[in-house]
Amino acid sequence: MTATETPGTLLRILDYSSRADPYPLYAELRETPVALQEDGSYVISTYRELMDILHNPHLSSDVRHLSRPMEAAEGRGTPAFINLDPPEHDRLRRMAMRHFGPPHTPGLVAGLEPDLTATVGSLIDDFAGKEQIDIVDDFAYPFPVTVICHLLGVPREDEPRFHLWVNAVIESIDYNPKTDPKEKLENGRQATNELRAYLRGLVEERHSRPSDDLLSRLANDDGPDGRMTDEEIVATANLLLIAGHETTVNLITNGMLTLLRHPQMLQRLRDEPDLIVPLVEELLRYEPPVHIIPWRAAYSDVAVADTVIPKGSRIILMLASGSRDPNRFHDPDRFDPDRPDNQHLGFGSGIHLCFGGPLARRETQIALTELVRRLDRPGLVTDPPPYRRSPVLRGPIHLPVEQGAG
């Protein structure tokens, strides 16, 4: 075994003071691609090792395969497919995918485009007359939330209610028994239950009064795999609602922040709007919204590089670190939308490759293109901006920007 203990690095990353710039710590972490932690978990931080493990069928996404139970996962009801292994994962993801993308619903994302553009447009219209805007509260949050509500068929008016639940759930994802109060976990658990109860109500409604949204289709349409149970629909909707909340928000915000830090690139995007496609790919590599997959389990002994990770171990995947690995990406700390062969880990890889990736991409492409086109000489008010607590789903909690900044 070559894994050595690197006490500290991971803990320093998790510490809030590193939130604004965890990248130097990732570099430190990469010195040991597979690092055994004091508590017996393994941290994987290099690109190739992450790729290997993400395609390794012995890596389980189901916390029930951990030899030491995960407190954070207990008491949360039926797992969504993201937390399951094949064949259950495949079946549920396939059933959800039927209504969400190709081959059965190929036009979904393209069909949303007029709506996306209109939503973005009206949010930016509201900037008029404001000297200072918060990219998060005024734009990057309301936009994807409106979209996911519309897609799922969740009433937009209910947003203030589930916003609190979603926040509590996200807060508890990276629960650390050593440093976090039990309360955080308990809040998360309770929020999950309330959010699920709320969604359950919506699903029941859809059985009697179906419309054209995803919830209705999940509740009423049969495919070759049959139909999901209501609990499975609730788990799926819960996943999509949460994922629709925090990831795209951070991607858009990180994107705007990055552009403001690279004014020539912002100007270039204004001049060549087609640049947005590779630019969003580069963002997913350079400032991704998902930094860490905090829990995976070794279903059996798993060999990664020269290390054998024993069955039942917890495995922590540092995706954002892998995407900055100099052994894979030339000059990785440079933001370079012209980068060839940009196979980043922004959406993960393998069978859990982000389900919402195509939607998130398109949302971000439209959002950034329009912001850049319509904001008048935007400038950062504070750099770095204040960050959210979570090291897992990382992004600014506010991004104040002033217009006409020169």
Added chain:
Amino acid sequence: MTSADNLRAFKRDGRIVVVGASLAGLRAAEALRGEGFTGSLTMIGDEPSEPYDRPPLSKQVLTGWVPADGTLLPRRRDIDAEWLLGVPAGGLDMRANQVRLADGREVPFDRVLIATGVRARPWFVESEADLDGVFVLRTREHAEGLQRALAAGPSRVLIIGAGFTGSEIASICRERGIAVTVAELAPAPLVGALGAMVGDVAADMQRAHGVDLRCGVKVTRLEGDAQGRFRRAHFDDGSAIDADVAVVALGGIRNTEWLRGSGLAAGVWGIACDTGCRALTLDGLITDDVFAAGDVARCPNPIYEYRLISLEHWANAVEQAEVAAHNMVSGQADRWPHLSLPVFWSIQFGVNIKTVGVPTFADEVVVTQGSVADRRFVAAYGYRGRVTAAVSFNNAKWLDHYRQLIETAAPFPPPFPAPDQPADMKPVPVDFPGPTLLAQGATVVVTGHDPGERRVTSAQQHR
């Protein structure tokens, strides 16, 4: 002049000729420019059109989704080449360093890349092959003709040969609601490539989709009517069927005849090369100026005991083209070996079939993940206790893992269970010390990730 000076001069002003202007030829040309070669580049191709892609011919083109002329290969960069299209090369003179065209022209080169691929094996009786309604499928013209014949609503299509191409065509006929008979000499479809176990799965799949699959039979005669139209086929068991389209899908013939007399080790199996895509002479000497890539090349693979293996796989053509191009403009010490494992894919009857490694190099196979009954599974192939290949049905995302198992000569059967391991998988007793130790019998392992860093190491060093 030092050899480095020579190389620099060659990269600047040299003459490279590529024979065969298709996938491997085009990708090599692009890679040559990408490597900084600024000399003259000549592309010789016997087909009249620009390079196009073949896999869609038996898929999207036959369904009518994509027109036959809609499969042009995307260009990755401008190659600024002289194109000599519509005329085949007729000979290679290694003394004079010239390619002779069939029309008598001579094209001089400093280095030449041979990428002439394979052509379809025609029906063995010429007069029967010429019947109206009898097809092969290799080129865009073939695909166009066959697509038209299918669109005309034939009463029945006969497919001779149930390899990948034949099976894909059968799948499309069913998709279009056309009655189809598949005749295969082997006991099941795909057996030649994937063995009996997977062959049985493929057979079930075909029958479940309404294919009239006849295995263990040989078509002996194609019969036409007075107008010269194909009408009936006769089998060696005495039976016959009526059909109005016959597709001969009996594999390919390597385009090496034009090299006869050149002194290269070129024959029915292809052009023998080293792993750097440098062609060998008949004596087994390595040439330094003649390279080969794609379906026509036949390279040794250290993982498979250095046997010379030729493959008709898209990805293999691209990878060899890139390695050949790199080596054509690199000095001795900087050359790359082509060590990547073959990958092949096919889509039929709604199932995405993908393989990694060389499944024919195996003595055992075991389903490691999923369920054969659902046609969603991964099966690993083993040879003398090590993993040598894998195939997936609707489960391709795992194959990278199996690639790693093959490259590291991991023990067979793979000893560690995955969550979706089939319950009925017969456990084979194995007593291997651990996943990082290499299986008995393997002599080499491949290390490195990119073409530039991939190397073979002797397995014994790890013990």
